[in-house]
Amino acid sequence: MLDRHAIREDPDLFRRSLRRRGIAPDAIDEFLELDRAHRALVTALDGAKAERNRLSAEFAQAKSGGADVVADLRRRSSELGESIKAQEAAGQAAEARIADLLANLPNVLADDVPDGRDEAANVEVGRFLGPTQFAFDAKPHWEIGERLGILDFERGVRLARSRFTVLAGMGARLNRALATFFLERNRAAGFVEMSPPVLVNRESLWATGQLSKFSDAMFSVDGGELFLSPTSEVQLVNLHRDEILDAAVLPICYTAFTSCFRQEAGAAGKDTRGLIRQHQFEKVEMVALCSPDQTAAMHEKIVGQAKSLLEELRLPYRTVVLSAGDTGFASRKTFDLEVWLPGQNAYREISSCSDCGDFQARRAMIRYRPHAKARPEFAHTLNGSGLALGRTLVAILENYQQADGSVAVPKALQPYLSGVDRIGP
RNA sequence: GGAGGGGUGGCAGAGCGGUUGAAUGCGACGGUCUUGAAAACCGUUAGAGGCGUAAGUCUCUCGUGAGUUCGAAUCUCACCCCCUCCGCCA
DSSP states (O other), X not given: OOOHXXXXXXXXXXXXXXXXXXXXXXXXXXXXXXXXXXXXXXXXXXXXXXXXXXXXXXXXXXXXXXXXXXXXXXXXXXXXXXXXXXXXXXXXXXXHHHHHHHHTSOOOOOTTSOOOSSGGGOEEEXXXXXXXXXXXXXXXXXXXXXXXXXXXXXXXXXXXXXXXXXXXXXXXXXXXXXXXHHHHHHHHTTOEEEOOOSEEEHHHHHHHTOHHHHGGGSOEETTTTEEEOSOTHHHHHHTTTTEEEEGGGOSEEEEEEEEEEOOOGXXXXXXXXXXXXXSEEEEEEEEEEEOGGGHHHHHHHHHHHHHHHHHHTTXXXXXXXXXXXXXXXXOSEEEEEEEEETTTTEEEEEEEEEEOXXXXXXXXXXXXXXXXXXXXXXXXXXXXXXXXHHHHHHHHHHHSBOTTSOEEOOGGGGGGGTTOOEEOO
16 A cells, blocks of 8 residues: 555655556546545544534533523534535545555555566576586476376366366475475574464455455455465465554564465466466465565565575576566565476576565554654565475476486485485386 | 353553543553662553644544434444354364
8 A cells, every 4th residue: 555645745756656567657646636635525524523523512511501502502513413424425435436546556666676567577686506407308397296106187186176286295295395494494594483374354465465456366265255365475464464563573574384375367378287387385485574774684584585495405596676567566676586497498486575665564554663652653564485385396306307207305305304315206 | 053241542441422532550651769770659651634834733533334312432233353151073
C-alpha cells in the first residue's frame, strides 16, 4: 500500500515509478482528485459531528429545563443526524474508491532498478562457477529421476492430477535432507525457525499483496474463506500483523519450511515436464522485519544467505537484478538467483529476494516505535527463498549426473543422508 | 458437531443510555530522594484521520458490521474469535 501523504506531496515520484513498470500513471491523478474531494467531505462532516456532539451535551443540561427547549434540541439534533447520515454514506463510498485504487497500485521502485519491460531486461550482476561441462550427453532431470526410480510423475497424477509428483525412496530422502540442511544453515545465520499453518485467510494474503493480483493463482478451501498459501512469505510476514513492535526486537529474522501451492493457471503448456512448475512444492523461506535503517543490510543478508546455500552445494548460478517491468507487485527491488540447469541448457530461478520497504507493513499494519515515546512507524519487510526444494533437487540431479546414470550427492548434503554419496539405480 | 460463558487501553480489571477515550491496579517512561540501587512520593503513558506554518483544535475507534435513540462501551440483531463441558479424532 502506498502512502497517501507521500503521493500528495510528490505525485511525480509515483507517476514515474508506475511508468517504469509499464503502467499508465492515470491512477495517481485519479487518486489526487478523489483524495481532495474526500478530504473536503471529511472536514465538513467532522464539523457537523462536532455540532451534534455539542447539542448532545446541551441535552443532558436541558433535561430539567422546559419541555419546549428539549423539543427544540431534539428537532435540531434529528435534522443534523439526517444530514450527517447522508454525508457519511458519501464519505464511505469515496473512501472505498480510494482504498480500492491504492490497493491495486504496486510498490515504488528503487532508483537503481534497471529499466525494462520484462525478464529480458534483467541485469546479471554476479556468477558462481560456470555451466557444468559433461563428457557425455547430459539428461534432463525427469529422465534421470525416472530411471533411478526417485521421481514418480505418473503416480503423482494418479493421486491428484497433473503437476503433482511423488518423490520416492532416495528422492524423498534427498528432499528431506535439503530441508534440514537449509533450515540448519539459516538458523546458524540468525533466522528463527517457524512452522506456520499452510492455510491462510484473506487478510493475510491481502497484507503481503498476493490477493489483489494472484487470487486466481491460489487454491481455496472452505468456500473461499481460506487459501493454500503460495509462499510462506505470507505466513512469516503476517506473524506480526497489527502489532507495534519495540525497536529493540528488530531486526526479526524468520525461516520456515513449508509446502506451497500454486494454481499455475496462466502457465498452461509451460514447463509441463518435470519438477520445475508444480501445483505443490516445498520451500524454505527467509523473512526479515526491520527498521528502515536496517533494510539495506537485511537485503544483503538474505541474498548472501541464499547464495551461500547454493555455493555450499557447489551449484552454478548467476545473480540478476529484476528490471522494472519484472519486479513484483510488493517489491521495490528484487534479486533473483538463477541456478544452471544442464537439462534445459539455461539458468532458472531458484531464489527470489525482495526488499518490500514499508509496502507490506503498511497493509499489514506492522509498526515499531523508534524510541520509547515516539510515534509508531511502519516497519520494513524483506523476503527470499532459501531455497526452493524442488528446483534444488532438479539442479542436483542435472548438475551431479554421472556417465553411468547415477547421481553424486553434494558433499554438504551427505551428513544429512547418513553419508550416502551417490544415488544409483 | 451439541450445551453454556465471554470479547474494554501493553497486561489485569471497573464501567445506572448523557463531558467515559474510558475508574483502579500492574507494567513502562520521566523526575524527587539516595554515594549507588531498592523502596517511597510526584508526573507522563492508545491508535488513526481532518484543519492549521505552528501552538492547537475537531472527528473516529471499547471483537466486526448493521439497527434502536436527540445521544450507545452500555439496548437489539447478525457475523467473527476465545474459553469451559460433552462427543469425535491425528
